[in-house]
Amino acid sequence: MPRPLNKKTLQKGSIDQFNKLIQLIDSLSIKDQKKEFPAGTLNRNIRDVLSHIHHWNIMFLEWYKIGMSGEKPMMPAEGYSWKELPELNKIIWKKYQKHSLIKSNKLLHQSFEEIIQIVHKHSDEELFTKKKYAWTGSTSLGAYITSAIYSHNIWGYKIIKKAIKK
Secondary structure, three states: OOOOOOHHHHHHHHHHHHHHHHHHHHOOOHHHHOOOOOOOOOOOOHHHHHHHHHHHHHHHHHHHHHHHOOOOOOOOEOOEOHHHHHHHHHHHHHHOOOOOHHHHHHHHHHHHHHHHHHHHHOOHHHHHOOOOOHHHOOOOHHHHHHHHHHHHHHHHHHHHHHHHHO
16 A cells, blocks of 8 residues: 555545554454464564554654644654664563553554544645654654554554464
8 A cells, every 4th residue: 555645545544554453453362362473573462563553653642742842852762763773662562561452452542543633633734745844854744644553553464464374
């Protein structure tokens, strides 16, 4: 699927990808939902995948809040550069190890909905004009949202689909 280039395709595509991810999980038995994935990945089960996506959603929400207030958010997170994503993702993974799959699923639904509400309140121009907001640098607000709730849900779907085939 091509990346969304306007508000309508961002909304529809993000909701479709989110629903596809959730429907895949819901189609599995409870036992299969809790199975460990084959070795070789940081995210070892569905809970880990949902928690990972949720955490990146809340990081985006924080960037948005800070950025729209006129300040420059620390991205991706305080103390981490974009080159240090593997280390950051390990910290994220550790943070959610005591969460249940049900809790991770609920948190993901909440953070997804918060970002969809941001999409609803912005125009095409506000979402897709590069350099419209200082905090987004050389890209657009829509590009950040696409990464958070469109591309990340595609990634989650693929990881889970691959793991359950083995």
